[in-house]
Amino acid sequence: MTSEQERQRRLDDIADLAEGVSDEYTKASQRTEPEAIIAAKKITLSFGDYADAFDGLLEHKNGAFHIYGNLHRLKSRESGRARFTLAHELGHFFIDDHRRELQSGRTPSHPSFSDYQSKNPVEQEADHFASHLLMPLVRFAKAGKRVAIGLEGVLALRDTFGTSITSTAIRCTKLEVGPYTLIKWSPDDFEWKWFSPSTFAAGYRAVMKTKANIPRDSATGKAMAGDTLPEKGFFQSGTSASAWFPGIWAGTQRDVLFIEQAILLGEFGVLTLLFPEQRKF
Numbered sequence: 445m446t447s448e449q450e451r452q453r454r455l456d457d458i459a460d461l462a463e464g465v466s467d468e469y470t471k472a473s474q475r476t477e478p479e480a481i482i483a484a485k486k487i488t489l490s491f492g493d494y495a496d497a498f499d500g501l502l503e504h505k506n507g508a509f510h511i512y513g514n515l516h517r518l519k520s521r522e523s524g525r526a527r528f529t530l531a532h533e534l535g536h537f538f539i540d541d542h543r544r545e546l547q548s549g550r551t552p553s554h555p556s557f558s559d560y561q562s563k564n565p566v567e568q569e570a571d572h573f574a575s576h577l578l579m580p581l582v583r584f585a586k587a588g589k590r591v592a593i594g595l596e597g598v599l600a601l602r603d604t605f606g607t608s609i610t611s612t613a614i615r616c617t618k619l620e621v622g623p624y625t626l627i628k629w630s631p632d633d634f635e636w637k638w639f640s641p642s643t644f645a646a647g648y649r650a651v652m653k654t655k656a657n658i659p660r661d662s663a664t665g666k667a668m669a670g671d672t673l674p675e676k677g678f679f680q681s682g683t684s685a686s687a688w689f690p691g692i693w694a695g696t697q698r699d700v701l702f703i704e705q706a707i708l709l710g711e712f713g714v715l716t717l718l719f720p721e722q723r724k725f
Contacts, residue, residue, distance in 0.1 A: 462576035478530035498555030500529040504546040524608040532558035535573030588621040595678045595705045625718040646725035667706035678707040
């Protein structure tokens with residue numbers, strides 16, 4: 445088995461663990477409540493203002509666990525970002541080797557920045573746990589079939605599952621709710637990208653990563669400039685494959701028309717969602 449296969453098997457095991465926890469503590473018709481799970485596991489919880497030190501932190505001290513939530517970044521304990529952060533910290537608790545490292549003292553308590561910001565494999569595993577805890581596969585896929593394509597559907601699913609825009613958009617992309625390309629921009633520049641399986645299979649696998657090249661009148665350009673937000677909650681414009689995907693030449697058969705949507709994430713940047721105008725490749 446290759447290292448990549450081993451990594452995928454571990455992620456699959458973490459997903460199964462998270463969904464098992466969700467099933468144990470959540471009725472099928474309701475959203476998963478991280479605070480209820482935290483209380484059930486006798487983990488204490490507090491919120492405070494810790495500037496930009498972390499989103500959340502799981503501490504083991506004197507034989508007990510405690511979670512800190514940072515309201516400076518989470519805004520409120522009911523926000524989608526706060527719920528995802530608490531689910532992320534529960535990932536550190538439920539994933540056996542994460543928890544044991546904290547209990548043994550070999551790994552000190554460390555600040556977590558959730559919602560897919562970290563490149564640390566341990567943090568990525570906790571994000572993966574959080575995604576499956578809050579958006580279990582069967583429930584999310586079923587709900588995804590009932591929503592509109594694009595950010596309208598992402599926002600509807602965010603409200604249904606009580607999750608952050610970013611984590612919901614990633615889940616939609618990975619589960620092929622639509623043929624999506626998802627791009628996250630930090631306040632400074634490009635941060636990361638995700639492709640739906642059909643987009644990747646169609647050969648659209650690289651994106652333009654230079655913020656300075658984004659047209660001011662595009663959906664992404666307007667979001668980055670902080671223009672007045674339309675009533676629907678996001679910006680939208682038409683674009684072409686050649687404008688976003690290096691290697692796609694203007695006027696060729698693969699230079700199909702795309703819908704470009706963008707939404708401002710406050711201090712955390714901008715999210716761009718692209719999908720073919722025809723809704724398929």
